[in-house]
Amino acid sequence: xxxxxxxxxxxxxxxxxxxxxxxxxxxxxxxxxxxxxxxxxxxxxxxxxxxxxxxxxxxxxxxxxxxxxxxxxxxxxxxxxxxxxxxxxxxxxxxxxxxxxxxxxxxxxxxxxxxxxxxxxxxxxxxxxxxxxxxxxxxxxxxxxxxxxxxxxxxxxxxxxxxxxxxxxxxxxxxxxxxxxxxxxxxxxxxxxxxxxxxxxxxxxxxxxxxxxxxxxxxxxxxxxxxxxxxxxxxxxxxxxxxxxxxxxxxxxxxxxxxxxxxxxxxxxxxxxxxxxxxxxxxxxxxxxxxxxxxxxxxxx
Amino acid sequence: xxxxxxxxxxxxxxxxxxxxxxxxxxxxxxxxxxxxxxxxxxxxxxxxxxxxxxxxxxxxxxxxxxxxxxxxxxxxxxxxxxxxxxxxxxxxxxxxxxxxxxxxxxxxxxxxxxxxxxxxxxxxxxxxxxxxxxxxxxxxxxxxxxxxxxxxxxxxxxxxxxxxxxxxxxxxxxxxxxxxxxxxxxxxxxxxxxxxxxxxxxxx
Ligand SMILES: Cc1ncc(C[n+]2csc(CCOP(=O)(O)OP(=O)(O)O)c2C)c(N)n1
Ligand code: SF4
Ligand SMILES: [Mg+2]
Numbered sequence: 001x002x003x004x005x006x007x008x009x010x011x012x013x014x015x016x017x018x019x020x021x022x023x024x025x026x027x028x029x030x031x032x033x034x035x036x037x038x039x040x041x042x043x044x045x046x047x048x049x050x051x052x053x054x055x056x057x058x059x060x061x062x063x064x065x066x067x068x069x070x071x072x073x074x075x076x077x078x079x080x081x082x083x084x085x086x087x088x089x090x091x092x093x094x095x096x097x098x099x100x101x102x103x104x105x106x107x108x109x110x111x112x113x114x115x116x117x118x119x120x121x122x123x124x125x126x127x128x129x130x131x132x133x134x135x136x137x138x139x140x141x142x143x144x145x146x147x148x149x150x151x152x153x154x155x156x157x158x159x160x161x162x163x164x165x166x167x168x169x170x171x172x173x174x175x176x177x178x179x180x181x182x183x184x185x186x187x188x189x190x191x192x193x194x195x196x197x198x199x200x201x202x203x204x205x206x207x208x209x210x211x212x213x214x215x216x217x218x219x220x221x222x223x224x225x226x227x228x229x230x231x232x233x234x235x236x237x238x239x240x241x242x243x244x245x246x247x248x249x250x251x252x253x254x255x256x257x258x259x260x261x262x263x264x265x266x267x268x269x270x271x272x273x274x275x276x277x278x279x280x281x282x283x284x285x286x287x288x289x290x291x292x293x294x295x296x297x298x299x300x301x
Numbered sequence: 302x303x304x305x306x307x308x309x310x311x312x313x314x315x316x317x318x319x320x321x322x323x324x325x326x327x328x329x330x331x332x333x334x335x336x337x338x339x340x341x342x343x344x345x346x347x348x349x350x351x352x353x354x355x356x357x358x359x360x361x362x363x364x365x366x367x368x369x370x371x372x373x374x375x376x377x378x379x380x381x382x383x384x385x386x387x388x389x390x391x392x393x394x395x396x397x398x399x400x401x402x403x404x405x406x407x408x409x410x411x412x413x414x415x416x417x418x419x420x421x422x423x424x425x426x427x428x429x430x431x432x433x434x435x436x437x438x439x440x441x442x443x444x445x446x447x448x449x450x451x452x453x454x455x456x457x458x459x460x461x462x463x464x465x466x467x468x469x470x471x472x473x474x475x476x477x478x479x480x481x482x483x484x485x486x487x488x489x490x491x492x493x494x495x496x497x498x499x500x501x502x503x504x505x
Contacts, residue, residue, distance in 0.1 A: 005371065007369065007370040009367065009380075012382075015418075017418050050412070088409050
């Protein structure tokens with residue numbers, strides 16, 4: 001269905017830069033069961049990125065974009081920060097909002113889309129840094145959850161304000177000293193996943209982006225629950241290697257170290273009863289789909 | 302007595318004024334404007350065709366509204382634009398080089414665009430400088446981005462700008478049509494054909 005909407009006019013095809021031709025010919029818009037395994041075999045929905053070399057945010061972006069269930073029917077809402085430098089390279093509709101306003105913009109957008117396209121799937125996904133989500137935008141974040149707005153909020157938690165050189169954020173660990181926060185954080189990391197649960201989110205996960213299959217699972221779950229039931233929240237550790245003094249190759253290990261059972265990014269999940277029911281249903285359908293596809297493949301062989 | 306502001310090729314330098322703020326009005330249906338003066342559409346057709354035929358590098362910049370076949374009208378316009386480009390190519394002398402360079406979208410592209418194959422509204426001058434484009438036509442570019450680009454071009458280059466606008470026209474272009482359709486673009490191609498050989502080619 002979706003590829004119908006991204007056709008280049010035939011007379012213009014040859015003059016289009018290669019990356020656009022690739023997007024139309026080899027991207028996975030509209031592909032059922034798209035996921036992280038498409039990376040490397042199809043055109044990704046991210047062209048390049050302008051993050052620091054080895055920044056885990058770039059991995060996170062790639063996995064998330066590969067996992068969106070319907071990228072052609074998704075609008076992402078970003079905010080100022082390192083993530084906002086990536087959005088211009090992303091092959092999914094996106095809106096840059098004033099720092100901190102992302103969940104307010106997404107609320108209006110989601111409602112407008114439901115009025116404009118009744119009965120059609122239109123996913124709204126917020127993706128912003130911890131400064132935007134937890135500090136300057138906390139009001140907007142919480143109010144959207146209280147109101148049960150049906151979209152997903154993703155926070156790239158790098159535990160500080162990376163884009164402006166390392167100021168203290170609410171998600172920074174207690175005692176941490178950053179370049180622009182020399183005194184050290186005096187209070188605990190804000191427990192936003194718990195707050196999200198108490199504020200009405202139906203699916204909440206706190207984890208790192210070290211495992212692509214896990215990122216795919218939580219993204220799909222969060223978006224499906226938001227589509228059908230209500231707000232969902234993902235807090236993903238994407239360490240700022242620049243600010244914590246790591247090299248380009250060390251981001252992955254940093255995430256692995258921080259997701260050990262006793263660490264602050266040990267996998268944590270909350271699923272409301274309604275969401276559990278929906279996810280069980282969807283899992284059964286997915287199983288059926290895979291079995292049918294397998295059967296079809298065997299029939300062809 | 303005030304003299305009327307004329308929308309002319311630059312370089313007008315940093316921050317050229319929005320022509321609208323200088324009193325330039327948009328044409329009514331059936332009309333167009335040349336340098337800010339309201340004229341009959343046919344006069345503007347002739348003026349645009351003459352610019353294409355007398356430029357060293359006459360170029361069409363199709364934008365997203367015609368590059369992507371998002372509806373039937375868009376696809377028809379794309380066909381007409383290709384026809385106009387082929388007509389210009391056939392009508393100019395070997396010392397002239399017609400170009401068709403897309404503006405696929407409006408995002409600020411990092412680290413840089415490739416000016417040989419695309420134009421970006423945030424720094425259209427790069428493509429114009431690189432290819433030494435001295436006359437261009439915008440078509441299928443959303444109003445705001447076209448206005449932005451047309452002003453930047455007037456500010457930093459000597460390129461002559463033409464807007465084939467699907468809405469009410471552009472004050473910031475040197476020649477602007479309004480209510481563009483595939484037929485109107487074909488009519489412009491006819492004008493180019495008609496004037497072929499009668500316009501002096503550029504001197505080196
Ligand atoms: C309204 C407003 N206030 C402040 C800023 C300055 N500013 C730009 S990026 C940034 C910090 C971003 O931190 P975070 O949301 O954690 O994203 P990160 O860069 O760490 O990914 C700030 C404060 C701004 N752009 N707009
Ligand atoms: S400053 Fe930190 S978060 Fe931002 S791109 Fe660089 S490593 Fe990534
Ligand atoms: Mg941050």
